[in-house]
Amino acid sequence: MNFITTMEKIFHLILLLPGLCSLCTSLPQxxxxxxxxxxxxxxxxxxxxxxxxxxxxxxxxxxxxxxxxxxxxxxxxxxxxxxxxxxxxxxxxxxxxxxxxxxxxxxxxxxxxxxxxxxxxxxxxxxxxxxxxxxxxxxxxxxxxxxxxxxxxxxxxxxxxxxxxxxxxxxxxxxxxxxxxxxxxxxxxxxxxxxxxxxxxxxxxxxxxxxxxxxxxxxxxxxxxxxxxxxxxxxxxxxxxxxxxxxxxxxxxxxxxPLVRSFFKVRITSQSSVLELNKPEVLDEILKQLQLELGIVNTTDGFSVRWTKQPDGRVLIKEPDGGS
CATH class of the missing domain: 3.10.100.10 (Mannose-Binding Protein A, subunit A)
Structure with missing residues (x-):
């Protein structure tokens, strides 16, 4: 399957879970x-x-x-x-x-x-x-x-x-x-x-x-x-x-x-069983889509999103039901 086509299908199924977002707007720094x-x-x-x-x-x-x-x-x-x-x-x-x-x-x-x-x-x-x-x-x-x-x-x-x-x-x-x-x-x-x-x-x-x-x-x-x-x-x-x-x-x-960070948990469903979601180029493409969803179109303005790695170095973890 074409890489871009596969990525488009993945991005279509990205789900941001706002209940898991921690935004500390009261910090004075x-x-x-x-x-x-x-x-x-x-x-x-x-x-x-x-x-x-x-x-x-x-x-x-x-x-x-x-x-x-x-x-x-x-x-x-x-x-x-x-x-x-x-x-x-x-x-x-x-x-x-x-x-x-x-x-x-x-x-x-x-x-x-x-x-x-x-x-x-x-x-x-x-x-x-x-x-x-x-x-x-x-x-x-x-x-x-x-x-x-x-x-x-x-x-x-x-x-x-x-x-x-x-x-x-x-x-x-x-x-x-x-x-x-x-x-x-x-x-x-x-x-x-x-x-x-x-x-x-x-x-x-x-x-x-x-x-x-x-x-x-x-x-x-x-x-x-x-x-x-x-x-x-x-x-x-x-x-x-x-x-x-x-x-x-x-x-x-x-x-x-404000010195605050927002944390989102992302769930991605892939229609390709062979696509490795933790590959750097795949993660980079997903970040680009997230930036578009969040309205961040110019990272030189100082606003950006980035992945948080798990203790074992991975970003995305496969769930038992096949999701990530």
Whole structure:
């Protein structure tokens, strides 16, 4: 019997048993999926919201590493993420780990003087808005050190972004000031000098409206540039660091998707007694039909189905009544 004809008869009798499908939609974790079909930022946002959760929000440096792994070698120029310029500038701490802050600690801001500048320094226990290009000493935070030794003074004068990157390479990040105790600790460490801390403000907002203060800009990116609304992408030329692009440019994009798996049991009845269903080429053809049934027509969009092997290495097991 012709191979294709036999396969068509098999596919006609494929039965998905939905009662055996386990779909855990309540899991809070998310994974990143690269969609390689180029779309504008708004088109990408719509696609991610319809297929997954939203365009990717990246919460911390660990997730940034994961995102870079997902896109590595799979794009030519840039990849959209879910960050877009909004209308209002807001203050954030550079250290983005959510578990680092207790309630109210992100907003512990005791100002000495404020102006139009977008980076934060500390002097005499007070916060000051300072031009991000100013050369200052900085205070790093090192989460690997014992409590009481976690604040480290860097005595090289640097611009704010350079100081942040220095602290991230050598320690954890620029220091956040979460409470009175940390204010006093830094005050004693710097002996009256004005120093950079991890405070900055910008107008960028995430598509899913969740909070993340992580920024991973390329070296030339200003904290605040212009009033033109633009969107953010990972740039291949900058090893995945972020840069601004016109939101109307079509390019690949990264979605945040639920970390769930659906399991289906498949029963196949064959009209050919000689067809070996566990042969790789037969299994591949069956998968193609399953993808069509499930509406997965482009596996480069990050959605796919695959077989789960039994302990003995087989995929399909013959049932006593002749089915598989």
């Amino acid at each position: 998310h994974r990143f999926v690269l969609v390689q079909t180029p779309k504008t930022w708004l088109e990408a946002q719509s696609y991610c919201r319809s297929k997954c959760v939203d365009l990717a929000t990246i919460d911390d440096l660990g997730e940034m590493t994961t995102a870079l792994t997902v896109v590595e070698g799979r794009y030519d120029d840039a990849v959209w993420i879910g960050l877009r310029k909004g209308n209002l500038k807001k203050w954030h701490w550079s250290l983005s780990d959510k578990d680092f802050y207790k309630e109210g600690e992100r907003d512990y801001l005791h100002w000495g003087r404020t102006n139009a500048h977008n980076c934060g320094s500390q002097k005499d226990g007070k916060l000051f808005t300072t031009s991000c290009d100013t050369l200052l000493y900085s205070v790093c935070f090192d989460g690997e050190k014992p409590v009481g030794e976690q604040h480290v003074l860097s005595t090289e004068k640097l611009m704010w972004r350079v100081a942040r990157d220095y602290c991230r390479r050598r320690h954890t990040d620029l220091a956040s000031v979460r409470n009175k105790e940390e204010t006093q600790r830094i005050l004693e460490l710097v002996a009256g000098m004005r120093v950079w801390i991890g405070l900055y403000r910008d107008p960028w907002v995430w598509s899913d409206k969740t909070y993340s203060s992580l920024r991973f800009w390329n070296a030339d990116q200003s904290v605040y540039t212009s009033n033109v609304k633009t969107c953010v992408a990972l740039l291949k030329s900058e090893s995945g660091r972020w840069g601004e692009r016109s939101c109307g440019k079509a390019q690949p994009f990264l979605c945040s998707c």
